[in-house]
Amino acid sequence: MKKGLFLSTANNRGLVLDPRTKVLATLVVSTIMLGSYNVGPLLVIKPLLIATPFIMLALSHHFRSAITYLTLYGAASAVAAIAESCLTGVALFATLGISGIVRQFAPGIAMGTWLVTTTSVSEFMAACDRMHMPQAVEIPLVVMLRYFPAIADDYRQIAAAIRMRSSKTTRNPISAIENCLVPLLVSAVRGGEDLSASALVRGLGGPTARTNIHEARMRVRDWIVIAFLAIAAICAVITPLLYY
Amino acid sequence: MPETPSVKKKGLQPKDLINIGIFTALYFIIIMAVAMLGYVPIFIPLLSVICPLIGGIPYMLYITKVRHFGMVFIMGTILGLLMGLGGMGVYAFITGPVCGLLADLVLRSGDYNSAGRAIISHGVLSVWLIGNYIPIVMNRASYFAGIASGYGQEYANALSSYIPDWSLLPLALAACIAGCIGAVIGKKLLHKHFERAGIA
Amino acid sequence: MIEIKNACYQYQASEKNSLSEVNLNVAPGEVVCLTGASGSGKTTLTRLVNGLIPHYYEGKLSGKIEVCGLTPSNHELWELAPKVGSVFQNPKTQFFCLDTTGELAFACENQGIAPDKIRTRLKDVANALELTDLIDRSCLSLSGGEKQRVACGSATMLDPDVLVLDEPSSNLDFASIGLLRKIVAKWKAEGRTVLISEHRLHWLEGIADRIIVMRSGSVEREINSKQFYASTAAEARVLGLRAPTFAAIAAEQCCARCEKNEFVEIRDMNYHYPQSSRGINVSRIAFRRGGVTAIIGSNGAGKSTFARCICGLVSGCKGTKDVGEGPSPFSSRPRNGSLVMQDVSHQLFRESVFDEVLDSTSRADEHLTRTILASLDLSDLAQRHPLSLSGGQMQRVALATALASGRDLLVLDEPTSGLDLAHMEQVAASVTAAAAEGRAVVVVTHDPEFIRACCTDFARMEDGLFVDQGALDAAGWSKVLSFFENTLQRNEEDWRHDGHC
Numbered sequence: 001m002k003k004g005l006f007l008s009t010a011n012n013r014g015l016v017l018d019p020r021t022k023v024l025a026t027l028v029v030s031t032i033m034l035g036s037y038n039v040g041p042l043l044v045i046k047p048l049l050i051a052t053p054f055i056m057l058a059l060s061h062h063f064r065s066a067i068t069y070l071t072l073y074g075a076a077s078a079v080a081a082i083a084e085s086c087l088t089g090v091a092l093f094a095t096l097g098i099s100g101i102v103r104q105f106a107p108g109i110a111m112g113t114w115l116v117t118t119t120s121v122s123e124f125m126a127a128c129d130r131m132h133m134p135q136a137v138e139i140p141l142v143v144m145l146r147y148f149p150a151i152a153d154d155y156r157q158i159a160a161a162i163r164m165r166s167s168k169t170t171r172n173p174i175s176a177i178e179n180c181l182v183p184l185l186v187s188a189v190r191g192g193e194d195l196s197a198s199a200l201v202r203g204l205g206g207p208t209a210r211t212n213i214h215e216a217r218m219r220v221r222d223w224i225v226i227a228f229l230a231i232a233a234i235c236a237v238i239t240p241l242l243y244y
Numbered sequence: 245m246p247e248t249p250s251v252k253k254k255g256l257q258p259k260d261l262i263n264i265g266i267f268t269a270l271y272f273i274i275i276m277a278v279a280m281l282g283y284v285p286i287f288i289p290l291l292s293v294i295c296p297l298i299g300g301i302p303y304m305l306y307i308t309k310v311r312h313f314g315m316v317f318i319m320g321t322i323l324g325l326l327m328g329l330g331g332m333g334v335y336a337f338i339t340g341p342v343c344g345l346l347a348d349l350v351l352r353s354g355d356y357n358s359a360g361r362a363i364i365s366h367g368v369l370s371v372w373l374i375g376n377y378i379p380i381v382m383n384r385a386s387y388f389a390g391i392a393s394g395y396g397q398e399y400a401n402a403l404s405s406y407i408p409d410w411s412l413l414p415l416a417l418a419a420c421i422a423g424c425i426g427a428v429i430g431k432k433l434l435h436k437h438f439e440r441a442g443i444a
Numbered sequence: 445m446i447e448i449k450n451a452c453y454q455y456q457a458s459e460k461n462s463l464s465e466v467n468l469n470v471a472p473g474e475v476v477c478l479t480g481a482s483g484s485g486k487t488t489l490t491r492l493v494n495g496l497i498p499h500y501y502e503g504k505l506s507g508k509i510e511v512c513g514l515t516p517s518n519h520e521l522w523e524l525a526p527k528v529g530s531v532f533q534n535p536k537t538q539f540f541c542l543d544t545t546g547e548l549a550f551a552c553e554n555q556g557i558a559p560d561k562i563r564t565r566l567k568d569v570a571n572a573l574e575l576t577d578l579i580d581r582s583c584l585s586l587s588g589g590e591k592q593r594v595a596c597g598s599a600t601m602l603d604p605d606v607l608v609l610d611e612p613s614s615n616l617d618f619a620s621i622g623l624l625r626k627i628v629a630k631w632k633a634e635g636r637t638v639l640i641s642e643h644r645l646h647w648l649e650g651i652a653d654r655i656i657v658m659r660s661g662s663v664e665r666e667i668n669s670k671q672f673y674a675s676t677a678a679e680a681r682v683l684g685l686r687a688p689t690f691a692a693i694a695a696e697q698c699c700a701r702c703e704k705n706e707f708v709e710i711r712d713m714n715y716h717y718p719q720s721s722r723g724i725n726v727s728r729i730a731f732r733r734g735g736v737t738a739i740i741g742s743n744g745a746g747k748s749t750f751a752r753c754i755c756g757l758v759s760g761c762k763g764t765k766d767v768g769e770g771p772s773p774f775s776s777r778p779r780n781g782s783l784v785m786q787d788v789s790h791q792l793f794r795e796s797v798f799d800e801v802l803d804s805t806s807r808a809d810e811h812l813t814r815t816i817l818a819s820l821d822l823s824d825l826a827q828r829h830p831l832s833l834s835g836g837q838m839q840r841v842a843l844a845t846a847l848a849s850g851r852d853l854l855v856l857d858e859p860t861s862g863l864d865l866a867h868m869e870q871v872a873a874s875v876t877a878a879a880a881e882g883r884a885v886v887v888v889t890h891d892p893e894f895i896r897a898c899c900t901d902f903a904r905m906e907d908g909l910f911v912d913q914g915a916l917d918a919a920g921w922s923k924v925l926s927f928f929e930n931t932l933q934r935n936e937e938d939w940r941h942d943g944h945c
């Protein structure tokens with residue numbers, strides 16, 4: 001199975017959720033986990049949210065990412081526990097801070113990974129259409145997603161070409177960046193002109209509302225996930241009101 | 245035979261929207277590539293300087309390709325949206341559009357044709373990056389919650405004060421200045437390469 | 445169907461007219477080829493028909509243009525889209541979606557057609573153009589030829605009366621060109637009007653009704669296709685055109701000879717594609733110093749990967765290279781191979797051609813730089829920005845940097861795709877000059893005319909193995925020719941077979 005930003009294909013996907021559910025889940029998990037309150041019902045909700053990315057990745061058959069996430073989170077917690085028992089002063093301060101940042105961001109980033117690796121561009125666009133996203137955002141967004149692999153490909157070629165040249169040009173970091181960015185940008189702009197031409201002759205940007213052959217649809221499983229997210233969100237909102 | 249002048253249209257046309265997509269992709273990839281440094285957490289504050297420094301290069305090319313109100317606003321919105329979808333929380337989704345809109349206003353005040361305004365506008369846009377730091381600063385107390393129970397609240401408070409609430413301000417300022425410097429570098433490369441290569 | 449009267453056009457950035465006083469009439473159902481040197485205005489003419497001029501490219505246009513009863517300058521592109529379908533040169537850049545189904549549906553979605561209807565239409569088009577095995581695939585997994593066929597399908601989805609193709613075969617190998625031919629033949633059979641701008645015309649024999657030769661923005665002459673396809677390579681060369689038929693190429697003398705018996709030797713090369721059982725296995729192959737070896741083979745045989753491997757650009761590729769100083773790994777510096785890439789704009793970094801070459805010499809040697817530029821006929825371009833040059837010129841600059849670096853092994857990956865006769869011959873001359881100094885030059889190519897122009901030896905690769913190798917004497921040349929002929933003909937037979945059913 002091909003992995004990468006929005007490059008999922010139809011086979012062997014395990015659990016299939018509507019992209020809207022996935023977007024909501026990612027936003028809810030990351031926002032609550034990044035929040036600072038840690039009392040009352042959130043003492044129950046937060047561990048559940050920490051487990052969510054693992055469950056989702058596993059249900060979508062992304063076992064390696066699921067294990068990686070679990071290991072990272074576990075390691076960060078263990079480091080914090082060990083640090084508290086045997087470090088003092090600045091070292092303790094720094095270690096706890098770093099471990100805290102990792103634990104705070106890891107669930108959200110894992111959710112984001114899950115979202116982008118289990119959704120295809122067409123599905124995502126269908127969901128955008130259903131959410132009535134304006135064309136001024138939708139077109140750049142889809143072009144951007146389409147361009148990531150192209151830029152990555154260009155970059156690989158350019159990096160190989162740089163390696164092939166004798167190394168003296170790349171010693172200075174500024175000229176190294178210049179060497180890489182100049183061909184990359186020229187190639188992106190030229191490719192963009194072709195892409196614009198090909199999209200315009202096929203009628204992009206006309207006044208008629210676009211249709212989409214993929215149809216976004218909410219199923220029971222989507223509603224179950226959404227119900228859980230709603231409970232978590234409500235807890236996150238009322239907790240500070242109750243305790244502060 | 246009458247001459248048909250090429251059709252000039254106002255506002256963002258589909259080809260502008262495609263260019264916005266391409267340059268947002270470039271900008272985002274550059275930020276992500278630099279952010280890989282963030283795996284070493286000590287570099288995290290430095291990212292707010294390095295990202296705008298390099299981001300200025302595609303930005304200056306970008307504003308030669310699209311010259312309409314909304315271009316940076318949409319870019320900022322999408323950058324924020326991607327950060328949100330990438331699990332960085334909703335803060336960047338607020339700073340992205342806001343800084344993008346302000347940068348667009350700066351550009352418009354120069355009629356999308358002034359190099360000075362272009363440089364300032366990139367400085368303004370670069371401030372959006374602090375959206376990614378907001379959770380770190382807001383949440384710092386909880387990192388040290390464990391110490392508070394062992395060493396006493398005062399000790400934890402003292403440590404927390406190393407990262408005061410206003411520490412976001414110098415970060416924002418640094419991002420803004422780095423953004424302007426990045427745009428100056430971008431302007432130089434524009435003359436040196438992109439204009440001569442015939443793409444600017 | 446297409447009527448152009450006294451059309452003149454000047455691009456905004458340009459100082460001279462790209463088209464001057466062009467007249468063209470195409471009747472419904474006709475297949476017309478536009479040909480001529482690069483910059484002769486044939487691409488510009490296709491843009492007049494599909495409406496990209498004046499709607500996308502900015503410039504000054506005059507004259508009367510009518511396509512399917514519409515005047516492109518008075519109608520928006522989305523109004524023209526259902527009447528005119530377009531296919532462009534580069535299969536990599538014309539895709540809007542990342543999956544083939546979305547790409548096929550794209551034009552219909554833009555017109556707001558109901559999803560059910562689009563699905564039905566998609567099935568019909570896929571069946572008609574034999575794209576069924578390409579449905580629901582990620583575009584990233586497609587070869588260039590497959591992408592170009594999907595692009596043809598996408599252009600057909602709105603059932604247009606007119607199809608405009610801008611150098612569609614430039615980046616394709618012979619087998620893919622054969623499949624493209626079937627698609628154009630199908631369009632012709634369906635009664636669609638087709639306008640194709642193209643350098644290599646042999647694949648359109650029997651389909652094209654008229655050949656229009658352009659020179660510096662005007663129609664130089666119009667040739668009836670029977671007459672054109674009966675002409676020899678020499679007659680076409682007078683018009684600045686590539687050989688009209690395969691037979692015309694075969695009838696030419698081949699090739700330059702190189703008798704030198706020093707070699708650059710590759711041994712025990714072994715590479716496995718990640719996540720695949722396939723790979724490349726070469727126990728020994730030698731490339732003649734002072735000669736130019738053409739590597740031919742079907743698409744996917746591993747030619748490009750082989751080229752990248754021997755230049756040390758592929759990690760995980762085992763094997764050794766011997767330039768006469770004992771075997772060393774492919775990546776060992778400084779005497780590793782030098783590659784001129786397929787997309788050559790990825791390997792040019794400096795702000796002028798002179799700096800680009802100077803930068804590649806070992807000690808910033810200005811004298812050597814001037815000598816190399818002169819030997820490749822690049823002195824006039826020395827102060828230009830490398831990325832502002834045409835494709836053929838960029839190939840030669842990359843070749844110059846490879847010469848400047850003083851490597852013994854020089855590899856070019858499909859240097860002539862999309863080049864007209866003059867540029868192809870310039871590249872061939874540069875390659876010959878590069879080899880003359882005693883280097884071993886290896887060229888991966890699908891272009892028999894280029895092989896004829898500069899190669900001395902050949903090697904054929906299939907499924908990751910070298911299956912044949914030899915000098916390009918009479919016997920070798922006929923082997924190369926029959927390889928190309930077979931690749932093309934296999935598909936022609938399929939096509940004839942389908943025609944009978």
